[in-house]
Amino acid sequence: MTDGQSPRKRAQTSRAGSRRVNIQAVADGAGVSIATVSRVMSGKGGVSEPLAERVRRAAAELGYRPSFAAQSLATGATRMVGMVVPNLANPYFYDVIKDVNVAAVADGYQLAVADANEDPRAETELSESFLHKLDGLLLMSPRMDVPALRAIAQATDHLVLLNRVVPEVGIPTIAIDSMSGMLELCGHLHALGHRRAVYLGGPEHSWSNTERLRGIRQAGSFGLDVAEVSAGGTIAAGYDGAEKAWSTRPTAIICHNDLVAFGALTRLQELGVRVPEDVSLTGFDDIPFASYGSPALTTVAGQSGVGAAAWGLMKRLLAGHPQNEISLVPAHVVVRGSSAAPRAELVAAE
Structure with missing residues (x-):
């Protein structure tokens, strides 16, 4: 069409006062059909690059923004993925969520996040709800049992697991090597001279807690005797235990994680117990606050790259490439001021 008007001018005429530029205005501006605009804006292909560039230029000049609802109906895709986490009160989950979100947005997707509040049944219900609405699902440290997890896996080809390994279900997975990280932490304490410790355990249904217990129990082989006290995954759990x-x-x-360690530290201080003079105290996860406590917390770090790697798995699934990958991210001890050699008289009393 060569009426002498620019796409912007033609759009102003076609809008007739409307505040939103519609797809017809873009089609008129580019001199193409509505179907061609739809194909270009949805990324379907089948349009020559010069023509596609003409459509994109007209859309940019007009300030056209495709209708999300219309795109979803046309393509069957929402360009949104869901992520279910067990407890948004834990800063560790925020770090992973942020990394997933940054990677997803860079690829044109939005991330919806739901908190299951440590309830396996709520976690299953939220997951099923996301399956019916979104393009893919990421499960962060899920607490649901294996049959429920298998049912979710059978309902979608776009499922990624973070921080839980369930080989028999066959879900692409990225997880921190919690067992090795905990074993290394126990080795650090043993090297300082500790022989008698207590583990403040994490949530009952947590795979990470199970893996950390494996590390704890293996520590007995080199002489660190560790008793177990049930706690949970929160500051309050650490305080109470x-x-x-x-x-x-x-x-x-x-402690199962840094939050538990901070709660325990507060209660120990109330009891007049000094850390690390009277007892060493350790966490796990290396959340941002860990280095700012008094004393700064000895902990285990390992989450770097987990979120981006999880999105990489999801991106390949969404592109139609099946994944069977199970990857463990190495964890390592970060030594700070909350751990030290035990006093001589405490060792002598053992």
């Missing part, structure tokens, strides 16, 4: 842990008079308290 600290007195029971201290009552056994360990020289070290090993």
